[in-house]
Amino acid sequence: MPPLVHASRNTTDSAPTDSGPTDSAPTEDAAPSATRRRRDVSGPLRRVGLRLLALGVLLGAWQTVVVLELWPPVLVPSPADVVDALVRTSTENDGVRGYQGHYLIEHLGVSLRRIAVGALIGVGVGLALGLVMGTLGWVRVVVEPWVAFLRTLPPLAYFSLLVIWFGIDESPKIWLLAIAAMPPVAVATAAATASAPVSLVEAAQAIGAGRRQVIRSVVLPAALPEILTGVRLAVGIAYSSVVAAETVNGLPGIGGMVRDAQRYNQSDVVILGLFAIGLSGLLIDSGLRLLERRLAPWRGHI
Structure with missing residues (x-):
């Protein structure tokens, strides 16, 4: 009888010892998870706080x-x-709408439309030219110096010639923005295409892929992150060139507004225009970065 009682006591006493680690395991796993969640939340809040502090x-x-x-x-x-x-x-004062008959948002909208059209043309030409330069060596040897030549020219250097050729309407502005946007995309596309992973190209060729299939299925996906970086640079250069593009007959337009206000020493309007250009440029660049993450999530994994 005593041994049975002794055994039962041992069983009862050992039960909490056996169940203790089992009950505490979720608590130990949950603690790091909660810490990670707090870290994930505090990171963006810290960045926002630092930016607001810098602005202040x-x-x-x-x-x-x-x-x-x-x-x-x-x-x-x-x-x-x-x-x-x-x-x-942004309002109507004494019967005058905004600045020179147009509201600030209208000036900005006209400039954004010009940038969109010019950058779209420049990016399209740059993509096609860069792809040919990256896949055909002799084309790169012939064309690359001219692309580099255009890339080094400031927009005002050839804007006067564009005005002589196309007049003072919209055409020279669109041409200037397109020419400014084309070289960064062409250079980035050519470099990224030429440096596609050789192992992936050879693997595709080994299973019977033709030249077009290799370019479409291997080269372009591998080059896409760098191409999108070139597009971001091109849009930024086109945006920074909008003031030069609107020096002639630029109203309505945010660059034209800045240039016109400068003539009359309206520095408050000039600074306002610079803020409008900078803030809208930041929003556009953020959108392009988001697009880059969506279209090329494999960046850094090839």
Whole structure:
């Protein structure tokens, strides 16, 4: 009898010992998971906080310069003056719509349309030219110096010639933006196509793939991330060239608005136009980066 009692006590006492690790396992697994979730949330919040802090420091420094009157207000307007210019150019005042008969959003919309058309033409030509340069060596030898020549020219250097050729309407503006956008895409496409992984190309050829199939199924997917980077650069260059494109008959247009305001020393309108160009450019670049992640999720894995 005593041995049975002793055995039963051992069984009862050992039960919690056996079940203890089993019950604590989910708790140990859940702790790192909760920590990771907090880290995933705190990361974006920290970045947003740092950006807002940097913006606050910039505005504070700007306001300090204005208060100390280091430069005349006509040269460095206050943030409040720029906000007032935003209201003036976005509303109707004394029967005048916005700035020179067009609202700020209309000026920006016209410039965005010009950039979209010019960049689309430049990107299309650059893709086709870069693909040929990357797959045919002799074409690259002949064409690459001319592409590099165009890439080094500032837009204003050939805009006057475009005005002589095409007049002062929309054509020279579109041509200028297209020429500015083409070289980055052509260079990026040619370099990415020529440096496609040799092992993948040889594997495709070993299973009977033809030249077109290799280009379509191996070369282009491998080159797509670099091509999309070239597209981002091209759109950025076209956007930065919009002020040059709108120096002649640029109203309506955000670049034309900036140039016209500069003639009359309206620095608040000039700064407002620069902010409009910069912020809209950031939004467009963010959209292109998102598109890049969607179209080429394998970037860095080939």
